[in-house]
Structures are given as C-alpha cells and as structure tokens.
Amino acid sequence: MPGDPRDVATLLSIMAKLRDPDGGCPWDLQQNFATIAPYTIEEAYEVADAIDRGDMDDLRGELGDLLLQVVFHARIAEEQGSFAFGDVVQAINEKMVRRHPHVFGDASFEDAEAQTASWEAIKRAERASKGEADTSLLAGIARGLPEWQRAVKLQKRAATIGFDWPGPAPVIGKLHEEIEEVRVEFAALADGDEAARDRLEDEIGDLLFVAANLARHGRVDPGVALRRANAKFERRFRAMERLAAADGIDLAELDLDAQDAYWNRAKAEEKAAK
Secondary structure (H helix, E strand, O other): OOOOOOOHHHHHHHHHHHOOOOOOOHHHHHOOHHHHHHHHHHHHHHHHHHHHHOOHHHHHHHHHHHHHHHHHHHHHHHHOOOOOHHHHHHHHHHHHHHOOHHHHOOOOOOOHHHHHHHHHHHHHHHHHHOOOOOOOOOOOOOOOOOHHHHHHHHHHHHHOOOOOOOOHHHHHHHHHHHHHHHHHHHHHHHOOOOOHHHHHHHHHHHHHHHHHHHHHHOOOOHHHHHHHHHHHHHHHHHHHHHHHHHOOOOHHHOOHHHHHHHHHHHHHHHHHHO
16 A cells, blocks of 8 residues: 555545556446445444444544545546645635634634624625525525435524524424324325325425424434434334244234333333343
C-alpha cells in the first residue's frame, strides 16, 4: 500500500487506483454519483447504529466507510473536471468559518437559539449570493432527506419566525384531532368508499407530521426514537420466539391472544432483568 496508512493522501491514491481504467477494479469503474448515493446514505445510518450501540471499534470502521464515500464522489467529480477532494475540504473549511462568526470573528449571541437564527440567516445569504431564485424561508431543505428528518427541518425553519405552537400541549391536542380524522377515513374505507384510501394516506401523513412536531417540542429526535422502538420490538419479539420454543410451541400456530401472552411474558422478563 503506498504512503502512510494514516494519511488521507493514501486513501485518495487507493481510490484513484481503483478507478484507473488500466488495472482498476471493474465494479468501482462502473459506478457514478447516482449508483453510489444509496451506499452513502447506508453508511451514514451504519455510523448512527454504531453510536447507538456504543461500539467504538465499529464506529471507527463505519466512519472510515463514510469517509470513503466522500472520497469516491470527489474522485468521480475530479475525473469529470468538476472538482477534487481538496476543493471539498476547502469548501467546508470556508463554510464553517463563515457560519461561526462568534468563534472566528467578532460576533456574539445571547444563547444557542440566537446563534441558530444567525446560522439560518447566513445560509439564506449564501443562497442569495448564488442567485438562487427560491427566496422562501424553507428553501434549501434537501428533498433527499428521510421524510421524518425533512419534516423536523421544515418545522424548525418555520419556527425561526415564530410560526410554531407555544409548547407540547396544543401539539398533543392536534395529534388527537389527526387520530380522529384517520379513524373517520378507516371507517369510510370499511364502508366501501375507495376514495377514502387517498384521503387516509393524506391524514396519516398529517398524523406523522404532527408526531414529528411533538418529538421536536420534546427535543427528541424522531429517527432515534423510532430506532429505539424498532430495537425494542425486535428484542421482545425474539424473546417471544425463544419462550415459545422453550415450551415446544410454534408462535405461528397461536391466535393473537396467545401470542400476546408471550409478548407480555417477554416484557416481564425484560423488566425483571433490569
């Protein structure tokens, strides 16, 4: 391997070799921005998973995988004559200095909320300087984000000008309202109203949007919360399977009430272990 294995330049040279038409890797040579993008997203989630599990060895490896994605995209761009890895580094260095005038300049803010407002103002100025036609407060929120994350970003951006509920209580009230609207559409669907299916999708969307807002008011990341809920469900379901197997029973052969009894046993076992 050329160079110091701890040097980013070595990683850049490895990627250049992989993308070299003369002796490079056939798979790497076939890739482009679009084909690599899903791997970039996947690696970011694997970083988050390692953090959730507190596995520092795994985190180190996953951060390396994520860094590789940046290098991969930069290499493709360099081959096209668009930009290189050094330009990516320069851009983020300049952006971080520009967006932190209270650290690298003379600005000062009373609190984190004021600093966040300044951050958004700087981002709007950046977009304007690029001549972007969209001058909305909501401009620049990527459509490629997971929708729960985009919902929170939209809500946060609107909140910077005071368009927000004053606390969790009215959000909970709105959540109950949305649940009732979902119930109405389920009833309509059960009565044979096929048009209710489209309305149901719309109402469930509203329900999830309000749920994301409630999480925001509680300063809870809805993605992290759902990840914890998924992990909890998986852990308890696997315990159900184990308990049923110990009794010589196949869960699939049980009715819902009997399955639920195993679920409750799994919950009780989990609480007793704490």
